[in-house]
Amino acid sequence: MSLLYSPVTLGPYTFKNRIAMSPMTRSRSQGNVPDDLVAEYYRQRAASAGLIITEGTSPSPNGLGYPRIPGIFSAAQVAGWKKITDAVHSKGAKIFVQLMHTGRIGHPNNLPEGAAVVGPSAVLAAGEMYSDAEGPKPHPTPKAMTEADVKTAIGEYELSAKNAVAAGFEGIELHGANGYLLEQFIRPNSNTRTDAYGGSIENRARFVLDVVKATTAAIGKDKVGIRLSPFGVFNDMPLYPEMEADYAYLARALNATGLFYIHLVDHSAMGAPAVPQSIKDTFRKEFKGVLILSGGYDAARAESDLAAGKADLIAVGRPLLANPDLVDRWKTGAPLNPPDMDTFYTPGAKGYTDYPVLATQPA
Numbered sequence: 390m391s392l393l394y395s396p397v398t399l400g401p402y403t404f405k406n407r408i409a410m411s412p413m414t415r416s417r418s419q420g421n422v423p424d425d426l427v428a429e430y431y432r433q434r435a436a437s438a439g440l441i442i443t444e445g446t447s448p449s450p451n452g453l454g455y456p457r458i459p460g461i462f463s464a465a466q467v468a469g470w471k472k473i474t475d476a477v478h479s480k481g482a483k484i485f486v487q488l489m490h491t492g493r494i495g496h497p498n499n500l501p502e503g504a505a506v507v508g509p510s511a512v513l514a515a516g517e518m519y520s521d522a523e524g525p526k527p528h529p530t531p532k533a534m535t536e537a538d539v540k541t542a543i544g545e546y547e548l549s550a551k552n553a554v555a556a557g558f559e560g561i562e563l564h565g566a567n568g569y570l571l572e573q574f575i576r577p578n579s580n581t582r583t584d585a586y587g588g589s590i591e592n593r594a595r596f597v598l599d600v601v602k603a604t605t606a607a608i609g610k611d612k613v614g615i616r617l618s619p620f621g622v623f624n625d626m627p628l629y630p631e632m633e634a635d636y637a638y639l640a641r642a643l644n645a646t647g648l649f650y651i652h653l654v655d656h657s658a659m660g661a662p663a664v665p666q667s668i669k670d671t672f673r674k675e676f677k678g679v680l681i682l683s684g685g686y687d688a689a690r691a692e693s694d695l696a697a698g699k700a701d702l703i704a705v706g707r708p709l710l711a712n713p714d715l716v717d718r719w720k721t722g723a724p725l726n727p728p729d730m731d732t733f734y735t736p737g738a739k740g741y742t743d744y745p746v747l748a749t750q751p752a
């Protein structure tokens with residue numbers, strides 16, 4: 390019997406299957422407010438996934454580093470998201486919003502008036518950021534956050550967590566992966582602080598743990614997950630000798646908070662360095678909550694990793710982006726639509742809500 394396609398109860402939630410949709414930025418939210426088109430995109434994919442994890446969504450004006458990404462700090466944004474959670478629930482799926490503060494990965498052109506590109510320290514990230522006004526431009530050197538800025542940011546996560554519940558989400562996923570603000574605090578290359586938030590791993594993990602504690606206290610432990618990318622190098626985050634020990638510390642410290650899930654990224658199928666099985670095993674051993682694995686999964690590998698007890702849910706990105714009816718296709722062995730990279734981040738319906746489903750394809 391398939392584990393992948395069978396319902397499962399984890400904590401207070403019963404998921405219709407063990408497939409989670411990986412968080413994927415799609416840059417369709419004009420004015421940083423998700424609209425009916427965004428609702429249609431998620432409604433389509435909620436037919437296949439037991440759990441939808443949304444695209445990175447900013448808890449702060451300062452975190453809107455990319456063009457046309459949504460936020461969840463204003464009333465208009467909360468009203469926009471309500472339509473999406475309703476659409477997803479109507480298909481029998483659950484939905485968590487990924488809270489992504491881009492930190493030093495951004496460009497002032499993408500930020501609203503008064504917002505700034507900030508980070509734990511004034512350490513420039515190599516690379517460029519696209520804006521509609523000027524195309525790709527180098528990242529600016531971020532403004533180093535003061536201790537008061539750190540407190541403000543924690544408050545922004547807390548308010549956004551409450552907004553998420555008001556918008557009808559089951560919960561939030563803190564984006565602690567892929568080189569954005571939370572990971573910028575964890576890693577020693579981007580965090581050179583000398584206060585309580587920098588130096589030892591206990592200090593570099595403090596911001597993440599403060600955010601976990603503030604959000605779990607605000608909305609409940611069963612409503613908070615976190616995504617991490619041990620051995621990830623995206624957005625100028627080099628490997629370093631203490632990486633595995635640092636993440637083992639995080640696994641233990643996060644377990645102590647009692648949050649609902651940890652979601653591990655593995656981008657080796659996209660050309661990134663391998664993520665050692667040992668670190669995934671450490672998370673499985675140390676963390677008693679729900680574990681989600683992601684990256685390059687097809688149905689066979691998902692089924693075998695579930696059967697081996699390596700994970701509770703399997704997150705799938707590009708195959709679901711391009712195939713709203715992924716479960717039907719996987720079950721029948723039908724061919725998959727390939728994802729169209731040219732329309733990953735472009736405005737409008739093309740390459741977003743117009744991927745064909747089996748029933749509408751010519752015989």
Ligand SMILES: Cc1cc2nc3c(=O)[nH]c(=O)nc-3n(C[C@H](O)[C@H](O)[C@H](O)COP(=O)(O)O)c2cc1C
Pocket residue numbers: 411412413414415444445487489564566567616654655656658683684685686704705706707708733
């Ligand atoms: C278009 C696109 C946008 C993405 N945006 C995000 C994001 O906002 N947050 C995040 O954590 N990961 C993001 N990712 C990474 C995916 O969540 C996932 O880890 C990656 O695609 C590998 O999984 P897959 O092989 O199933 O596609 C993105 C990936 C793609 C292709």
